[in-house]
Amino acid sequence: MTYVIHGATGAQGGPVAAALIAAGKSVSALTRKVDVVLPGARVVAADCSSVAELTEAYRGADGVFVHLPVVPEEDRLTYARNIADAVRAARPARVVFSTSGFPVDAPGDGASAVSTLAGLLADSGVSHAVIAPELFLENLLLPPVVGPVREQGVLGYPLPVGFGVSWASHLDIADAAVALFERTDVGGVVAVGQYPAVTGPELAEAFGDRLGRDVVYRAITPEEFRAFIAPMLGEGPAADVAEGYRASAALPDRSIAPERSAQKLLGVTPRSTSQWLADIGLE
Template sequence: MTYMIHGATGAQGAPVVAALTAAGKPVTALTRNAGTVVDGARVLAVDYSSTANLTDAYRGAEGVFVHLPVAPEEDRLTFARNTVAAVREARPARVVFSTSGGLVTTDGDGGRGDSAESAVSVLATGLADSGVSHAVIEPRFYFENLLLPNVIAGVREEGVLRYSLPSGFRASWASHLDIADAATALFERTDISGVVSVGQYPAISGEDLAEAFSTRLGRTVTYEATDPHAFFAPLAPMLGEQATVAIADMYRALSTQPDHSIAAERSAQKLLGVTPRTASQWLADIAL
């Protein structure tokens, strides 16, 4: 039996493939292009828009790693429903779903839960009702967002870290590498189900991130908050106008909250014994 990894050549799936292959696990990389080469894995062309495709891929799998691609919400809802239908039919041994920053909990951790009609909620609820062993990884923000061209250029050229969160706003940042560590652990820890939050605890601010860059680069980097819509506008050609506006609206709504921290009770630190990288550790790992 093998582990099926969605988006295996992308920012989220590739680290999971690397972590599992490093652990000697058999991996099948699920991609849109059958001609793609993925080190250490067999490649299978699978499209979220086909329930039959997904069912065939999941049947007999030891584990499935799922995350929804950035797309219009209507498409994401279709992908979520198709994934749930395939899981119910194929019944893989274990499913691990990363919300990619969406929230399925509202447990007083300072965050807002996505609506019950959102694609993230539909997929999480569907997995819970499927009777298949599963867990949901719930991160907040990704360190990798700080490598966007409009962010890293400011750091390198001006010594200014610009991001669309207010000054002093504390959030539980994590790396895609941390998600891979949690996913690998959750494939083994079948006794753990439900939500596992991944990110820094205590949460950190933009100023803390700037300090980590300062230490790594050996020169002063300061933090500057920017308007979410102005910040994300350059991404519209890549993500699409609708998705870009939705992301900016989410950031603007979050800025009205006291923070965006995970809850210690459901953290990977407590449930899995997996401690996410600090900003400084992440910068060292990516050799910035």
């Protein structure tokens, strides 16, 4: 059985590829760089700008794991349509698409790239499921975030103090993706994240327990966060991220719906913050 993994050498696709390789599955790692080496996997050069390359990569696959890169939205829309065209042409047995925390709205004119791809997959006639996390715990490992935790005992993040989030890790996405490749009876949107939702001070407490020191939570503004991450992501993507946090602040929380959760649909329980910190070996 062959599984095609977008971003198999990256933060989100890497754990999916690793879990499948560990299970003895045949993995094709999609990459734009021909000199990449991934032990246990076959590296396939394919670019999301080429429907032909994607079609060739998907043909005969038992499963395809997809997520869209953090690039300008115009490019993401192009990639979404190309991926959907390739899925329709190649007809892989199963597609699992992670929204990477972007909301899935109603498809149609003006829809986001994530919503566009989700809608096109639904119309493709190919067995698929959509993994919908809220926010990634790995965001807390960005140097501007984890640095002050270690040095000052302050966890700063652009969410209000009492704002609850169903955080998920990339490891949790991998667990859900592997389960969804096997559980073809489960389709539609599967929410992945901690439930009940976790607040900033609760995150800070988990970091403090792990590091053996007091850690407090500080709500920073989206603009402060944009300035922190722009050197890493670029001004455009950083501005998009900041806008997402401004929109989040207007919501009551970012909690998953338990009836569509991985816990209920797949029997897969995401890691607690403390367990995730232990699993990654934060020191």
